[in-house]
Amino acid sequence: MIRLFAVVFLLLFLATPARAHVVGSGADLRVTQTFGAGEVTLVIAGVSRVPAPLRVSAQAVTPSSLRLELELRSLTDGSRSTGSVSVGQQPAALQALQSGPHELRVRAGDEIAVIPFRVLVVGAALWEMLLDGAFVVVGLLLVIGVLAGRLSRPIVGGASAAAAVAAVVMLLEPHLSAAQPEGAAPRTGLGRPYAQGRFSTLPARPAAGSEFTLALRLTDGSTGRPVDDLAVHHEASAHLVVTSQDGAVFRHVHPLRTAPGVLAVRLRLPQPGRYLAYAEIERQESGGQLLSGAFEVSGAAQPYAPAQEPAAPRLTPPTPAAASPVTIEVSPEGPVQPWLGMPGHLIVRSADGVHLAHAHGTRTEGSALRFTLTLPEPGRYLAWAQYAAGGRLVTRPFTVEVAR
Numbered sequence: 001m002i003r004l005f006a007v008v009f010l011l012l013f014l015a016t017p018a019r020a021h022v023v024g025s026g027a028d029l030r031v032t033q034t035f036g037a038g039e040v041t042l043v044i045a046g047v048s049r050v051p052a053p054l055r056v057s058a059q060a061v062t063p064s065s066l067r068l069e070l071e072l073r074s075l076t077d078g079s080r081s082t083g084s085v086s087v088g089q090q091p092a093a094l095q096a097l098q099s100g101p102h103e104l105r106v107r108a109g110d111e112i113a114v115i116p117f118r119v120l121v122v123g124a125a126l127w128e129m130l131l132d133g134a135f136v137v138v139g140l141l142l143v144i145g146v147l148a149g150r151l152s153r154p155i156v157g158g159a160s161a162a163a164a165v166a167a168v169v170m171l172l173e174p175h176l177s178a179a180q181p182e183g184a185a186p187r188t189g190l191g192r193p194y195a196q197g198r199f200s201t202l203p204a205r206p207a208a209g210s211e212f213t214l215a216l217r218l219t220d221g222s223t224g225r226p227v228d229d230l231a232v233h234h235e236a237s238a239h240l241v242v243t244s245q246d247g248a249v250f251r252h253v254h255p256l257r258t259a260p261g262v263l264a265v266r267l268r269l270p271q272p273g274r275y276l277a278y279a280e281i282e283r284q285e286s287g288g289q290l291l292s293g294a295f296e297v298s299g300a301a302q303p304y305a306p307a308q309e310p311a312a313p314r315l316t317p318p319t320p321a322a323a324s325p326v327t328i329e330v331s332p333e334g335p336v337q338p339w340l341g342m343p344g345h346l347i348v349r350s351a352d353g354v355h356l357a358h359a360h361g362t363r364t365e366g367s368a369l370r371f372t373l374t375l376p377e378p379g380r381y382l383a384w385a386q387y388a389a390g391g392r393l394v395t396r397p398f399t400v401e402v403a404r
């Protein structure tokens with residue numbers, strides 16, 4: 001038995017994998033982008049090997065005829081592949097020739113988003129191959145035994161030894177690490193500094209009712225260099241909430257990465273005055289971060305229909321207290337579809353704009369959406385529940401009074 005352990009450990013630590021086979025087909029990457037013409041979730045299907053076709057499809061909550069021109073570029077060797085895709089139609093088949101860093105350029109009309117991502121090819125760890133091998137040996141020896149009409153001692157011994165190897169590997173499995181995928185970014189394990197964010201508009205003073213660009217420039221809090229390592233979280237590399245100071249106007253959008261460290265989105269806001277912007281981002285190997293800023297819209301108010309009818313939420317307790325959890329239930333008028341990977345979203349802003357919270361909902365048995373959150377200070381909060389239902393994105397505003 002001791003000799004067997006020695007053999008297993010030698011195999012585990014000394015031998016190198018002879019073949020890199022596949023233990024999964026890789027995970028899809030879902031990135032939501034808000035173009036002027038509408039919001040689209042790009043789904044980049046995982047590949048299990050390279051070269052291979054890289055399928056990219058486009059999905060949207062609301063019906064859309066948006067057509068996207070795609071260009072895939074490997075940052076390793078510069079190889080390119082192009083295609084196009086329409087929302088809800090057949091995926092485009094681009095060619096992934098390499099693992100490692102890539103950029104997907106997505107053009108909709110005159111807007112271009114450049115999505116950085118990595119093609120990962122997952123090889124098997126040595127111990128996984130050892131486990132597979134041991135099972136194959138057990139199976140083969142048993143088949144040979146059955147065919148030979150009897151189980152001779154060498155066959156039983158060999159099968160037992162292979163079974164023992166499999167058992168040992170399975171026992172050790174929780175302590176063994178999976179193989180590092182080919183093409184993965186090196187990890188430092190150190191985390192990264194906060195990004196500094198600066199909001200700006202183009203033109204500098206947008207007019208109510210006219211389209212303008214809201215940009216967010218991200219720089220590394222340590223080096224001052226552009227931050228270009230945003231992790232996709234909740235199906236977007238940044239979640240941007242824009243509200244008028246009075247809360248009457250609300251937007252939740254997913255800006256395009258137009259250049260390293262630059263996120264931009266086109267907006268058209270109906271009412272002049274001061275607007276507050278909040279961006280949720282997450283750098284790779286780091287935690288989430290909320291960046292905020294403000295800008296002014298000039299001109300005369302445009303007629304507009306407030307997005308949706310207000311919600312009549314059910315609060316538990318009915319009068320929430322500061323710094324203690326409150327459960328909020330909102331009842332959609334029909335079945336909800338996932339949006340950004342969740343059945344529902346709740347965004348809550350303090351009346352003064354100092355505090356912003358974003359909670360995700362779960363579905364209750366009575367098909368309501370339930371959110372749990374804790375608001376830090378007493379006072380009035382503006383809330384917007386969001387979900388996708390019946391082929392549209394529904395936003396339902398309401399207010400929450402928090403007692404002392």
Ligand SMILES: [Cu+2]
Nearest residue numbers: 236239240340
């Ligand atoms: Cu979002």
